[in-house]
Amino acid sequence: MTIFQPLDLRHLEGAVRLSRAAGWPHRREDWKLVVSISRGVVALDAGQIVATGIVTPFGGVGMVNMIIVDQNMRGRGLGRQIMERAMAQIHPAQWRLVATPAGQPLYEKLGFVACGQIRQHQGTVTDLPAVQTVRWATQDDMAGIADMDRDALAADRGSLLRALQGRGRIAIRPGKGYGVIRDFGRGRLIGPVVAKDLATARDLIAFLAHGLTGGFIRVDTTEESGLGPWLAEIGLAEADRAVAMQTDDARPTGAFTRFALAAQALG
Incomplete structure (x- = not known):
């Protein structure tokens, strides 16, 4: 059974393993920077972190980031669940994010629209x-x-x-x-x-x-x-x-x- 917990420093090692499996270069220190100014959620299955989602408040703007789902857990709606749980923690006037191609369809369903290209x-x-x-x-x-x-x-x-x-x-x-x-x-x-x-x-x-x-x-x-x-x-x-x-x-x-x-x- 999948359970959700607030993301904190105890989860960093598992978060790093998840991001590395996804091909992201983030070190423990990179995760720690984001976590230190943000609020996040992790999903655990059999005690292992299988999804993460973070929101970072910047005044009237909220950044959604670090949305990662374990490859073996995809296709079950977990990405949407972790994102909605993370976003429920703050209430900015505007949400922003940078989307990977894999994540863009989900974000569009949640009301995000493309506004530029990142290189x-x-x-x-x-x-x-x-x-x-x-x-x-x-x-x-x-x-x-x-x-x-x-x-x-x-x-x-x-x-x-x-x-x-x-x-x-x-x-x-x-x-x-x-x-x-x-x-x-x-x-x-x-x-x-x-x-x-x-x-x-x-x-x-x-x-x-x-x-x-x-x-x-x-x-x-x-x-x-x-x-x-x-x-x-x-x-x-x-x-x-x-x-x-x-x-x-x-x-x-x-x-x-x-x-x-x-x-x-x-x-």
């Missing part, structure tokens, strides 16, 4: 020149960084930014944009990157990746950002695609743009 780029970067007009952020910069992020996403991701401070490094061009690099999966992930223009986004990524020649880096970007061709030029080829989805047609209208995601789980 996963990864590889080993070329030798990038130093960027003098970007610097490492300090605590005094964090309020401005939160403002830029809120403008770009129309969501309050303060909890995420605070968590990233302790897990990575944040670069800033004051008043123009910021970016983060941290350990993730097979190497490092650059994101979020939020900027006023494409040139600033490229400079932020070049600053973050400088000195990491030959190291594995991943960047998840939106198709409309225009960042993809340059990422390919510096050695980060497109490796996969996904679909951004949400429950209404409201879009951010601020002066800043999200050029790279914090992760597909976190937008």
Whole structure:
């Protein structure tokens, strides 16, 4: 019999095994970051975790993420059950998620509509020149960084930014944009990157990746950002695609743009 429990740190090892079986690169530390700012549900069968679902509150926006069902348990409605139980924990004005092809039909049944394309780029970067007009952020910069992020996403991701401070490094061009690099999966992930223009986004990524020649880096970007061709030029080829989805047609209208995601789980 399948039982459901609130997801907490006790479940991380089982969650990592589940995501690895699904071909996801997430380490225990990657799961722990998401869990630390979220609420989640696990499904257990014979004492083993067979499904997970998480929701992350960002003010008026809720991100649905880490929806995984064990391959041997699919086709039984478990994906819908775990997702509905997770979503019942918070009540945002708008829901968002990034869908795999396998999950998209379920999300459409639950009222999500496609609103954009996500491009996963990864590889080993070329030798990038130093960027003098970007610097490492300090605590005094964090309020401005939160403002830029809120403008770009129309969501309050303060909890995420605070968590990233302790897990990575944040670069800033004051008043123009910021970016983060941290350990993730097979190497490092650059994101979020939020900027006023494409040139600033490229400079932020070049600053973050400088000195990491030959190291594995991943960047998840939106198709409309225009960042993809340059990422390919510096050695980060497109490796996969996904679909951004949400429950209404409201879009951010601020002066800043999200050029790279914090992760597909976190937008």
